[in-house]
Amino acid sequence: MSLPHKTSRDVIFQGYFIKRGTIVFPLLTSVLYDESEWESPHTFNPSHFLDKEGKFIRRDAFMPFSAGRRVCLGESLAKMELFLFFTTLLQRFRFTPPPAVTEDDLDLTPAVGFVLSPSPHELCAVSRQ
Ligand code: HEM
Incomplete structure (x- = not known):
């Protein structure tokens, strides 16, 4: 979900009339799960x-930071932090499920809230050195 916004004037959007002052919750899942954009949107x-x-x-349909005038202000900072965080970890460790658990056993269903968060998992970090 993106952040809620209030329309500052009457709007006609895709044939629907939205009155001035209406609170709108944009659903980013409409594009992030779009089956006409992604080969396997739910995987x-x-x-x-x-x-x-x-x-x-680059994929135009990948817009977790939303789009337009109110696009996330922290997008470049967040992308840089995620890149540094994950490359540092992945260069030093190989991540595997715990012994006796296969990759197919892992349940990647997200916890549904305002955003979709990964559910907690136990895993092994095996040093690459
Ligand atoms: C993975 C991390 C992040 C994601 C997925 C994310 C996503 C979003 C989304 C979807 C919005 C709503 C945009 C809209 O209203 O259309 C937003 C707004 C915003 N984000 Fe982020 N964000 C992230 C990290 C950050 C960070 C690190 C900062 C600041 C350091 C930040 C600052 C903001 C601000 C200030 C807004 C409001 C912008 C406005 O209304 O003009 N975000 N973000």
Whole structure:
């Protein structure tokens, strides 16, 4: 979900009349789960962001920071932090499920709230050195 906004004037959006002063909750899932945009929108699939040669590709439908004039102000900071955080961890460790648990046993269903958060998991961090 994006942040709620109030319309500052009467709006006609996709044929619907929205009166001035209406609180609108934009659902980012409408694009993040769009089956006409993603090969497997309900599955964790990093290949969504790779071309045939395995190189990174930008996808216009990937907009977790929303879009337009009120787009997240912290987008570049958040992306840089996530990049540093995950590359530092992944360069030093290999992450696996605990012994006796297979990858298929892992339940990747998110916890539903204002945002979708991963549910807690136990895992092993195996040093790469
Ligand atoms: C993964 C991390 C983050 C995500 C997914 C995220 C996502 C969002 C979304 C969806 C909005 C609503 C945009 C809209 O109203 O259309 C928003 C707004 C905002 N975010 Fe973030 N955000 C993240 C991190 C951050 C960080 C690190 C900061 C600041 C250091 C930040 C500051 C803001 C501010 C100030 C707004 C309000 C912008 C406005 O209304 O003009 N966000 N964010």
